[in-house]
Amino acid sequence: MDDVGVSKAPIPWWLAGMILGLVQVLAVGLAKPLGVSTQFVVADAKVLKHIAPEYTANHPLIGSDKYQKFGYGWWLDVGLIVGAFLAALLIHRWKLQTTTVWWRHNYGTSVLRRLLTGFCGGFLILLGARFAHGCTSGQFASGWAQLSLSAVPFTITLFGFGMLTAYLVYRKIPHIDK
């Protein structure tokens, strides 16, 4: 039943955008602009420190203090997971799902292929985010909030390649409830 089309968003776009924007302003006022992806490297660095302590200590990136302690950014990511979990529960959108409407509409019910694509996509997402010094949060949203020069090349390739890839991968358009 619910698999027929893309369902409506819980709240209107203008309200959603204002809330997200105000969270950004709160972050800038209290600590520093939003960012998510650095902490994946911090988590890996913590594990590497146990497996290969010497390699980690001498590494030009993860040997530094920023990647060896759980700071504001770490707790932001922990909070993000908890906040998303609670919000999804509260609005009754917490649901075990293995695939998406767009995927099913183009590739049928092949869950394994969706998961494999997800894994490879995740690999590219974080590798790319670190090459770019930030992701959609830290480089795009926060970059523009600060008028950072770095946001310009990032925006061009992120959305350029994002739109091209989506166009090539998701050819068939499902019903979208707007």
Next chain:
Amino acid sequence: MSTIITGLVVGGLFGAALVLAALADPDKIIGTLRLKDFHAMRTIVVFVLVGILGTWVLEFLGLANFDIKPAAVASILLGGALLGIGFGLTGFCPGTGLACAASGRIDALVTVIGMFLGALVFILIYPNVVMPLEKVAGYGKTTLPEITGTPKAAWIIPIVVIGFAALFLTRAKKPATS
């Protein structure tokens, strides 16, 4: 201590907002990248505009905490492209991937596992690949107003105009089909 609380509060609000906004919904992201469902795009436009204007206000009040990323243009172009491909394949980015995994999406959880591998490879290739690339077309930590010697308003006002133009162009058409 206060770092932990600030991080948890800001992150918690951000995670909840991503779910409410349906940015933590890969179907909405793919819909926007395919230019078929503008909900996510309009949300992001408002998010960025409120972020820019709010940060500007905070700066006037002397309350803004900036964190400008270095404009390592070559590295950022490559990173944006890789992230864009992963974004277009999956409909996730680092923040929304975590939020989606927390809302019961197994495909997002697998994507997050791929992200940890991406971060690991980034660490491993950092000394030999990333560090040399960072020096190609590197302009340092600078902003658009700084590097061009122009006032902030000369950037913010046109960006706001472009944002409103994007919202106008993607407005819902009157005779609602669906």
